[in-house]
Amino acid sequence: MPINRPRFVHGKILHNAGGGIFYRMEVALPDRIEFAPGQFAMVSGWPGNDPLLPRPLAIFRARGARGKGTVEFVYKVAGRGTALLSGLHEGDPIAATLPLGRGFEFGGEERTYWLLGGGVGFSTVFPAAVFLEQERSEFEMFLGARTRDQLPPRDWIPGGGLPGRVHPCTDDGTAGFFGTVTDAVRDRLDRLKTPERRRLMILACGPREMLRSVSSLALPLGIPVQASLENHMACGFGVCWGCVTEVREEGKTSYRRVCKEGPVFDAREVVW
Numbered sequence: 001m002p003i004n005r006p007r008f009v010h011g012k013i014l015h016n017a018g019g020g021i022f023y024r025m026e027v028a029l030p031d032r033i034e035f036a037p038g039q040f041a042m043v044s045g046w047p048g049n050d051p052l053l054p055r056p057l058a059i060f061r062a063r064g065a066r067g068k069g070t071v072e073f074v075y076k077v078a079g080r081g082t083a084l085l086s087g088l089h090e091g092d093p094i095a096a097t098l099p100l101g102r103g104f105e106f107g108g109e110e111r112t113y114w115l116l117g118g119g120v121g122f123s124t125v126f127p128a129a130v131f132l133e134q135e136r137s138e139f140e141m142f143l144g145a146r147t148r149d150q151l152p153p154r155d156w157i158p159g160g161g162l163p164g165r166v167h168p169c170t171d172d173g174t175a176g177f178f179g180t181v182t183d184a185v186r187d188r189l190d191r192l193k194t195p196e197r198r199r200l201m202i203l204a205c206g207p208r209e210m211l212r213s214v215s216s217l218a219l220p221l222g223i224p225v226q227a228s229l230e231n232h233m234a235c236g237f238g239v240c241w242g243c244v245t246e247v248r249e250e251g252k253t254s255y256r257r258v259c260k261e262g263p264v265f266d267a268r269e270v271v272w
């Protein structure tokens, strides 16, 4: 689902509030934007030019009509840029270039999708859940956190009402599955019959270690994995080569730009 006409836009914050350790920011834009699940924006809004560079955030939701739109981002404070974003209020200006990168691809044939979000990685896979629900495709979600307070708020989870659809996983066992997302996926796979496994496609975003371990579990079983990488970025649109990841191509290795050829990659290509 490539949507590749990025625009630089100025918007105004409608709200920017915390839900647990995460913030959710909605921004009014001059126009509606279209995006594919997994695409992102380069966002800035803090006064002055320190830090100089905007920060990449997944596009969480976009709504509106011609001539009036909104976009939402969900973020966790990681350092200076996101801390400054968290201090902004209703009416403050935001600048963003969006939509950027290549999002997830959805196969035409009957698939069951497993959406994996580690930490704030849920912000990248929830838009895929919204899309799959609209398409009436089957999906389940595995959401990983260190502890229960670090899981996304329940009312942010799209389609979360269906029993058995959402599998929270915590490292300390305080909610849901006791263990990592990869452990939960292994456990669930063990209980599937071969024809059910054959229909699976995994879409994942989270820490690199989670993406690596899920890939090394699923790929040998013939289950395709699309992994959304969260490398550091400078420009966000393919010019600086500051975001590259190593890939395997026709027996050789080379480099691809996460902001341009990604952030979503076929996990078979990535040199983990």
Ligand SMILES: Cc1cc2nc3c(=O)[nH]c(=O)nc-3n(C[C@H](O)[C@H](O)[C@H](O)COP(=O)(O)OP(=O)(O)OC[C@H]3O[C@@H](n4cnc5c(N)ncnc54)[C@H](O)[C@@H]3O)c2cc1C
Residues within 6 Å of the ligand: 040, 051, 055, 056, 057, 058, 059, 074, 075, 076, 077, 078, 079, 080, 081, 082, 083, 120, 123, 124, 229, 230, 231, 232, 233, 263
């Ligand atoms: C395509 C894409 C989509 C993303 N979507 C989201 C999102 O929806 N929500 C969200 O909260 N975050 C998201 N991120 C990560 C987010 O961009 C970073 O957390 C943010 O840039 C950090 O900026 P900062 O100024 O707050 O922290 P910095 O001051 O830049 O960094 C603070 C600390 O975090 C480390 N760090 C910063 N960025 C990364 C990274 N990408 N990977 C590992 N360590 C890092 C730094 O080394 C440093 O130790 C996304 C990243 C990418 C590439």
Ligand code: FES
Residues within 6 Å of the ligand: 232, 233, 234, 235, 236, 237, 238, 239, 240, 241, 242, 243, 244, 257, 258, 259, 260
């Ligand atoms: S961030 Fe500049 S090329 Fe990717």
